[in-house]
Amino acid sequence: MGMLTGAETEKLHEEYVMQPWAMQGRPSLPVQKAEGIYFWDYDGKKYADMSSLLVCTNLGHSNPDILEAISRQMKSMCFMAPAYATEAKSTLAKLLVEAAGADVYRRVFFCNGGADSNENAIKMARMVTGRTKVFSAYLSYHGATLGAGNASGDWRRFASEIGGANGFVHFMNPHMYQDGYTRGVDDEACTAYFLKALEKQMHFEGTDHIAALIMESIVGANGVILPPKGYMEGVRALCDTYGILMICDEVMAGFCRTGKMFGWQNFDMKPDMITFAKGVTCGYLPLGGVIVNAKVADYFKDHVLQCGLTYSGHTLACAAGVAAVTYYTEHHICDHVKKMEAILRDFLNRMVEKHVCVGEARCIGLFSALEIVKDKEKRIPMVSYGVKNPIMPSIMSELKNRGFSTFGRENNINICPPLTITKEELKEYLPVLDDVLTWVDETYCK
Numbered sequence: 001m002g003m004l005t006g007a008e009t010e011k012l013h014e015e016y017v018m019q020p021w022a023m024q025g026r027p028s029l030p031v032q033k034a035e036g037i038y039f040w041d042y043d044g045k046k047y048a049d050m051s052s053l054l055v056c057t058n059l060g061h062s063n064p065d066i067l068e069a070i071s072r073q074m075k076s077m078c079f080m081a082p083a084y085a086t087e088a089k090s091t092l093a094k095l096l097v098e099a100a101g102a103d104v105y106r107r108v109f110f111c112n113g114g115a116d117s118n119e120n121a122i123k124m125a126r127m128v129t130g131r132t133k134v135f136s137a138y139l140s141y142h143g144a145t146l147g148a149g150n151a152s153g154d155w156r157r158f159a160s161e162i163g164g165a166n167g168f169v170h171f172m173n174p175h176m177y178q179d180g181y182t183r184g185v186d187d188e189a190c191t192a193y194f195l196k197a198l199e200k201q202m203h204f205e206g207t208d209h210i211a212a213l214i215m216e217s218i219v220g221a222n223g224v225i226l227p228p229k230g231y232m233e234g235v236r237a238l239c240d241t242y243g244i245l246m247i248c249d250e251v252m253a254g255f256c257r258t259g260k261m262f263g264w265q266n267f268d269m270k271p272d273m274i275t276f277a278k279g280v281t282c283g284y285l286p287l288g289g290v291i292v293n294a295k296v297a298d299y300f301k302d303h304v305l306q307c308g309l310t311y312s313g314h315t316l317a318c319a320a321g322v323a324a325v326t327y328y329t330e331h332h333i334c335d336h337v338k339k340m341e342a343i344l345r346d347f348l349n350r351m352v353e354k355h356v357c358v359g360e361a362r363c364i365g366l367f368s369a370l371e372i373v374k375d376k377e378k379r380i381p382m383v384s385y386g387v388k389n390p391i392m393p394s395i396m397s398e399l400k401n402r403g404f405s406t407f408g409r410e411n412n413i414n415i416c417p418p419l420t421i422t423k424e425e426l427k428e429y430l431p432v433l434d435d436v437l438t439w440v441d442e443t444y445c446k
């Protein structure tokens with residue numbers, strides 16, 4: 001590596017790489033190196049990674065502990081087939097079960113990323129219950145493979161629906177701001193409304209046909225949507241009533257992102273299965289998986305687990321996972337996140353007061369989003385759902401040009417920096433966002 005210039009790298013990318021979620025043959029920024037909360041392009045321009053890329057580089061770039069663990073593992077054995085026990089895989093499974101709670105959870109099935117983790121969780125739920133249907137929320141994303149794609153709620157599911165997969169049913173989950181509720185005032189009413197609608201839908205689908213209900217504990221890519229108080233507990237109770245297995249997708253919300261090891265630990269409920277990826281290795285190597293409770297684990301004591309991947313429990317990836325999970329606990333990352341959250345939350349709330357384009361700020365841990373509106377009074381989003389419009393991409397480019405790299409979807413600007421970000425780094429980069437919001441006020445809200 002190091003043979004091509006930035007321009008050559010970009011040209012080859014444009015010509016040969018199939019770019020996800022995009023029309024092909026468009027320019028892509030060539031990136032040369034990454035360290036801490038930063039990455040650099042080939043001209044030496046520095047970008048603060050204020051989204052942890054795709055909310056995965058939780059411990060920042062080039063974390064020395066993870067690098068060292070990968071390099072150590074590489075020297076003894078890069079890969080061993082799933083049928084064999086390896087120290088990295090056995091250790092990581094135990095660490096993950098303990099992080100979730102060894103009183104309830106028993107085993108881990110390792111996968112390669114988020115989508116296939118959800119795919120396998122759904123398959124297990126169908127095997128355990130002997131039922132077919134899978135409930136999932138419209139405001140969600142669970143991955144792009146056939147089952148995970150069909151379970152996803154946002155527009156990214158449409159291509160998976162061509163030809164389809166059977167039994168996927170979507171329900172509307174609450175978005176307090178967009179649904180006209182006031183957080184802290186209307187939680188009870190909002191929860192009651194959405195749970196009633198969900199239960200009714202379950203009856204119409206046939207409660208004894210529903211194998212699983214899959215939800216992000218905190219909806220991530222669709223805008224860090226915090227559920228109203230009592231909602232997650234209510235969903236869990238419905239699953240219990242009707243014998244439905246509840247899967248919490250922790251691919252984005254997991255690994256200290258919300259100030260807890262897993263997002264569901266912010267609520268008074270426990271899912272039957274927990275799917276994870278991203279932060280388990282901070283993206284240094286691809287890894288995901290499903291943590292299952294005793295009910296699911298016990299079923300497979302005398303039934304064959306009909307799930308398998310060549311790279312299940314990939315040795316190098318698990319070594320990276322052991323290092324990352326150990327780092328989260330030994331460096332008290334959740335405590336640090338809570339401290340940084342206070343600074344971030346305060347800033348975001350000030351943005352709501354200051355800017356006409358900011359309708360709402362949502363923040364839990366270092367997982368946050370601003371809701372961009374064109375009419376604050378009436379809560380009218382800057383761009384209607386499903387409408388192609390250049391405004392949000394132009395806001396993202398404006399941020400990136402000023403060295404603040406993040407992503408957003410629909411009307412959200414997500415702010416989810418590496419969890420290792422310092423107070424000084426936050427205070428240096430948040431004013432960039434403030435300036436860009438002033439530009440948005442002046443450009444799009446006049």
Ligand SMILES: Cc1ncc(COP(=O)(O)O)c(C=O)c1O
Pocket residue numbers: 054113114115116118141142143144216220221249250251252253277278
């Ligand atoms: C909540 C959630 N689940 C699943 C996925 C899919 O993960 P992957 O892209 O690793 O397949 C994502 C990806 O962003 C996600 O945010």
